[in-house]
Ligand SMILES: NC(=O)C1=CN([C@@H]2O[C@H](COP(=O)(O)OP(=O)(O)OC[C@H]3O[C@@H](n4cnc5c(N)ncnc54)[C@H](OP(=O)(O)O)[C@@H]3O)[C@@H](O)[C@H]2O)C=CC1
């Protein structure tokens with residue numbers, strides 16, 4: 001008999017669903033919420049696998065899933081999972097980091113370019129018919145090339161960003177992480193910095209690290225005050241890594257030049273967020289990995305991950321090392 005699983009996110013192609021259904025008896029639910037868990041309570045009680053993204057998997061949910069043997073998230077980040085509770089139950093949690101690294105690094109460069117060159121702002125002026133002659137200096141942006149890129153989180157995506165910034169834009173690279181990364185230093189001439197030093201020196205401060213107890217609000221009023229008034233902040237990590245209220249105040253007071261944001265403390269970003277009325281903010285709807293090819297690859301990887309994990313082989317892409325047997 002095929003194992004029962006819950007799929008809580010629509011897959012981007014029919015062949016992916018067909019593959020999942022070849023291996024498992026699939027119950028599709030529209031997201032993980034108290035309502036869907038109640039509505040499909042029997043399916044949750046019977047499920048041995050859970051696959052999807054953007055839902056909270058905590059001990060409350062795990063208690064309702066006594067047969068659960070593996071979780072597969074269609075994402076690199078896994079901050080919505082209670083990893084300790086999964087570890088206690090010996091349930092492997094699988095993720096899809098390698099499928100999206102390059103695409104997310106592209107998105108970070110996109111945010112750097114769009115904010116620096118004020119691309120959205122001036123394109124809006126063109127649409128409004130304001131381009132009636134030679135543009136004045138009030139339409140000018142700043143250069144990206146040869147400016148200093150500060151990367152907070154020199155993991156897979158941080159490295160891919162450093163590659164773009166170093167080779168593509170001749171940018172000196174500063175970085176902060178928990179440990180020095182000799183590979184980044186050798187390949188991209190990156191310099192390891194304490195956070196304070198990076199904030200004070202970088203022209204672009206780019207957040208690309210996980211949301212954890214240690215990183216929640218790691219950038220707040222004191223850190224924003226350390227940045228140059230000409231610097232641009234980019235957040236591609238998770239919204240709560242940045243204190244959004246502090247950012248709004250800093251932008252309003254001209255403490256930093258601009259912000260490029262792909263992630264927010266509350267998603268979707270409420271339409272009345274003050275961020276949306278600031279001309280020097282570029283707000284994207286969490287599209288870091290959102291190309292058709294990458295989303296396909298992520299879903300394909302997530303399916304493989306679940307098949308492997310439920311076959312007792314969570315060798316690759318398991319985020320809980322000692323469950324990775
Ligand atoms: N916007 C989007 O759509 C996407 C966002 N993301 C986010 O990006 C994050 C990073 O992804 P990825 O590069 O694959 O992850 P990795 O695990 O490869 O890298 C994470 C990096 O963050 C560093 N780090 C962790 N904790 C701290 C800390 N307290 N202080 C400083 N640095 C820290 C790590 O340091 P060290 O190397 O020293 O251990 C590592 O360099 C994900 O966790 C996710 O939240 C990911 C994909 C898409």
Ligand SMILES: O=CC(=O)O
Pocket residue numbers: 074075076077078100288289
């Ligand atoms: O934010 C997206 C992810 O894959 O993590």
